[in-house]
Amino acid sequence: MRMIDYFDRGARMAHDKPCMIAGDAMRTYAEVSARSHAIARALIADGFAAGAHAAVLSGNAMVAFEAILGILRADGVWVMANNRAAVGENAYLLDLLDVDTLFVHSEVADRIATFRAECPNIRRYIALDRPFPEADIFLEDMLEASAEPAPQRRSGHEDELAFLGNTGGTTGRPKGVMLSNRNWQALVSSLVASMPMKIPPVNLVAAPMTHAAGPLALASMALGGTVVVLPKFDPPAVVAAIEKHRVTYMFLPPTAIYMLLAEPSVRTADLSSLEYISYAGAPMSLDRLKEAIDVLGPVMNASFGQTEAPMCVTAMPPHEHLNADGELAHPGSCGRANLLSIVEIMDEEGNILPPGERGEIVVRGPLVMAGYYKNPEATAEVSTFGWHHTGDIGVRDEDGWFYVVDRKKDMIISGGFNIYPAEVEQAILAHPDVQDCAVIGVPDDKWGEAVVAVVEPRAGANIDTEALLAAARDALGPVKTPKAIEVVAALPRSNAGKVLRAELRRERWTAAGRAI
The missing domain is CATH 3.40.50.12780 (ANL, N-terminal domain)
Known part of the structure; x- marks a missing residue:
């Protein structure tokens, strides 16, 4: 049919x-x-x-x-x-x-x-x-x-x-x-x-x-x-x-x-x-x-x-x-x-x-x-x-009930929409004042997960978070635009220099008492 x-x-x-x-x-x-x-x-x-x-x-x-x-x-x-x-x-x-x-x-x-x-x-x-x-x-x-x-x-x-x-x-x-x-x-x-x-x-x-x-x-x-x-x-x-x-x-x-x-x-x-x-x-x-x-x-x-x-x-x-x-x-x-x-x-x-x-x-x-x-x-x-x-x-229990406890990949689900950090990061990184950034999902009572961009500024730059959000909204549309931007002096990195998204997530999810 x-x-x-x-x-x-x-x-x-x-x-x-x-x-x-x-x-x-x-x-x-x-x-x-x-x-x-x-x-x-x-x-x-x-x-x-x-x-x-x-x-x-x-x-x-x-x-x-x-x-x-x-x-x-x-x-x-x-x-x-x-x-x-x-x-x-x-x-x-x-x-x-x-x-x-x-x-x-x-x-x-x-x-x-x-x-x-x-x-x-x-x-x-x-x-x-x-x-x-x-x-x-x-x-x-x-x-x-x-x-x-x-x-x-x-x-x-x-x-x-x-x-x-x-x-x-x-x-x-x-x-x-x-x-x-x-x-x-x-x-x-x-x-x-x-x-x-x-x-x-x-x-x-x-x-x-x-x-x-x-x-x-x-x-x-x-x-x-x-x-x-x-x-x-x-x-x-x-x-x-x-x-x-x-x-x-x-x-x-x-x-x-x-x-x-x-x-x-x-x-x-x-x-x-x-x-x-x-x-x-x-x-x-x-x-x-x-x-x-x-x-x-x-x-x-x-x-x-x-x-x-x-x-x-x-x-x-x-x-x-x-x-x-x-x-x-x-x-x-x-x-x-x-x-x-x-x-x-x-x-x-x-x-x-x-x-x-x-x-x-x-x-x-x-x-x-x-x-x-x-x-x-x-x-x-x-x-x-x-x-x-x-x-x-x-995980599945003895009676066949399934529970989602984590995700293998970095995908964020916010308001029922799938959002991928790399795409949002690229939009944020296009701003001349941004040195590096990591986009994560954090616990949110309204959205399930709220998209948050953690931003490391270029040396000597002052990040105007409202202007950065407006630029991101123009590039990404309203669904994928971060709900907030956090500015940090330096992002956590591995020995190879890779930004550790998982570490940023872990801090915020653990503080909320949740695994996902």
Whole structure:
């Protein structure tokens, strides 16, 4: 089955029911299905080949989801693109992943000039929400009224490439992650198995659709669910939307959950419709988790995954969060292996370790990616001993509960986003007053980890930290910009002169009484 076949399943079940709601706008499944066919026909007429790659660069918007469905309907490969990333990172990824057609929201229209210079393979730029001169054509001007369905041009075989995610490497250079029809089937099946819905879900998309919230919304459409789209995460708006639309399910990273708990209206609104709030992507404070259960109800659903094995390698559903005494039953656990994944703890020699011993979390099964795009060396490296290596150090107990306790690499997870120190360091080092720097993640109640740059100034220089942060924000975008800059006389170094990031981290994590 193709990804679009899952949408069609939902459309058959709920053709006259709401598919998407955004503000005062609502479209039924029949209407969204018709628009997906129209977009697919327009793409095909424009020369978009079967299996070609297309991306949507936009914040949360109903038309952005429709464009994704149109790409899939045209038997294209959907390339996930993050509109919040810096323009240079987007240009690198769009070129690396051979994007042929790019749908662009007017909010990021000014980036097209850079893409035209650095992404020669992009053949067409399509304006999503309104006409603007930087694009080649406005989407609505491409559409023709017709009842003719778009032709199916690929077989839908389970090994066909369905969508391309991306994940940074230890050097900060992203890699394309190939996810097939088989991977999508495993993801949808695992989600439904771990979070069975009592009624067709009403899925609130408040986190960025470029992250986990987007694929999860598409998965909910397979069940005939309604997707309520908010342009951004705003706690009062989230509470109001849950109450108004009787939302049953949403995904939020821990930092957003903390902000939601701080919103006064969350304690007075009627949130009884909620069945699941799925959280992942960063360590969650146990105190905040218990508070969330107390305030929001027994609806918290933990999971562990990564782009290469999306979202639900393990899961801990709501009913397994608390014991009979009302306390956290498995504090700090990310759950047990889902029904379609084999998960183990492995040492450096490829031996499976017994319960209680720390090692790398490895996984097998249909959820694991087909490989890194045009990068067989990296694919082989992450697949040694016949297992996918997550890069996370964990431990399993006797009952199969997994706990993430450390990371092999220097990656920082802040607010649910993967951030790689080397890329941030390069931006900081570009400042003329900086001699050297080390970027680390430090414990933070809001973000899970806050990005901090520890900076050694050039001799005689005085670091203006606010100016340095502003320069970093211009280069990196808001997600990767450090939350703070610390200035030190000299960074700790090894005998070989290498900056010891681990020493800087250890001081701050130990002081916070945490291992991760």
